[in-house]
Amino acid sequence: MRLSIIGVGLIGGSLGRALVRNGHDVSGFDANEERLQSAVARGFVSRAASSLADAAAGHDIVFVGVPVSSVPTVVIEALDAGAAVVTDVGSVKASVVEAVERARPETAPRFVGGHPMAGSEQEGLDGADPDLFEGATWVLTPTATTDPTAFTAVQGVVRSLGAEVVAVHPTDHDALVATVSHVPHLAAGTLMLLASEQAGSADRGPLLRLAAGGFRDMTRIAAGHPGIWPDICVENRDAIVRALDEYVRALVEIRDRVAGEDRDGLLASLERARDARTNLPIAGLEEGPFAELRIPVPDRPGVLAEVTTLAGQIGVNIVDLEIAHSSEGPEGVLVLIVPMRGVEQFEGALDAAGYRASRRTIA
């Protein structure tokens, strides 16, 4: 199969490394000539294409890894240049898919929208990692007109990278990422600003010390790079506005329950929320069921090392880990998510080391 990648940034570069490692012949193209040459020199792609058209013509699958606002243009050029199948890796899908279908109704069936739910702290080619997609969910967004052969071709390559393919309608995808990614980011930032304004100026700043673990958790994403968000908000505008409207409506409902001292209604809502949160599926390579272990730990050096070393020694992969400052204080509770297999051996080792873990099975 002749594959190519247009746009060799973090995702494109990671994709190139993974495909080359799997023995594929991969052409690369990037509007930034320097970056393209670097990708070739480092062996992330097999060769540099001389133009976008050169990277598309005669290729079986073209992966488009350019910023989301440029995706439609590049996809259309690739289709026009004769690529057999084109897919992209942008984080917003409906506007892209619609733009391609509107501009090229005849060839659009050979385009399959895609969004690998994978990323990295690193940015650009330096962060390219051939293992980035292992265990990741990779959304593909076929529509009624998508050619099934094109879909199957993309799906096959994506699966060969260790990713799990989930097919979702473009608008469903956008609505869902608005709710689980975009709105949470905006909501966290808004909450952080509110608290900071309320605590007031520098001399009252220490009042934010009253903000404990839960608040830290809720606002953590607000510390992320702000630069990417204006683009995302514009590209996924309609879905984000709808999700924010829904969120506001639901918050007003809760507000009215508090104002009306509706204890039963509040309890019922929070119980449903707790059940939903407990059953939130865990992404990643490990297969469930998982166990959540909560271990009260003193706040001193070495405790984390002791607990995680015990896990490492018996081969238990810690899927997730946090220090929960459980209600309001500095006292720590170590919360570990581990696969169920091996959990009893791990608990035995913890017990022998003097740690009292409580366990809960999660989905």
Place this chain on the structure above:
Amino acid sequence: MRLSIIGVGLIGGSLGRALVRNGHDVSGFDANEERLQSAVARGFVSRAASSLADAAAGHDIVFVGVPVSSVPTVVIEALDAGAAVVTDVGSVKASVVEAVERARPETAPRFVGGHPMAGSEQEGLDGADPDLFEGATWVLTPTATTDPTAFTAVQGVVRSLGAEVVAVHPTDHDALVATVSHVPHLAAGTLMLLASEQAGSADRGPLLRLAAGGFRDMTRIAAGHPGIWPDICVENRDAIVRALDEYVRALVEIRDRVAGEDRDGLLASLERARDARTNLPIAGLEEGPFAELRIPVPDRPGVLAEVTTLAGQIGVNIVDLEIAHSSEGPEGVLVLIVPMRGVEQFEGALDAAGYRASRRTIA
């Protein structure tokens, strides 16, 4: 000094253990006779008082550790019985302070409202921990009529437990905990329900796999015990309603910016939010400044142990730790908060072990 504790649950029991350890003579009383006897048998208090009045009369400071809805009644009974100074440990303050001042204008100056920002995973007497307050923030809420001698007495004992005293007006306290604790809990639960409703029934449930680290962080507190929240919402009703109204107003503003594609406005808000989050003070024993180290880590057993063992070996106390699934995938980034002193030695050790950490100084 003759001290006493009325209500020997988690906080009361922890307080008793800490005071007894410090050499104080501590009377205890609890409406639950069995619990009281258990506290005495375990040495958490020095003796059982025969009645609430017996636990109050002739005592220099009475700590009231009963559920927040019962605090005013118990405080008033303790004042009436002749306690020199009375303080409480409830999580809502304005309603309590007002109730006492209204009912007993003459003796209310000897009551000092309090709220230790400390808690534990454990519940009840079994979770009582004499170290619970070390490094914790303990809010005291004196008013214009509070007797300075009473305030100083409570402050002295609280400081002797290793807690830091912050004096805040009762209504300011309630407004602040509404924003940094109560509203975040309600907002997290609401977001979780929204996502879960949108992902729909069981067959579409796997769509929540699109929910990555940020969403998990934001909704984590929604997994907590729902049972305590109806009471908190009723007791702090006004402050919670005001904070929710503010939050909704701010979200609508953000919504309008998204709808209007106001890139500059969005960026400015998110940048201010990031700055505020980055400067969020860290509770706990360690003194700042702190460094945040971000270390990309492969998803395999043993990595956590290796990193945390290195920290333990050179005596670096990890103040906070999380695995951030940075943007959307299973790839992990280990985020450690450590005190600045020793950070370079730690980075050297990490580097020698092949981990590439990036550092950021935080307040």
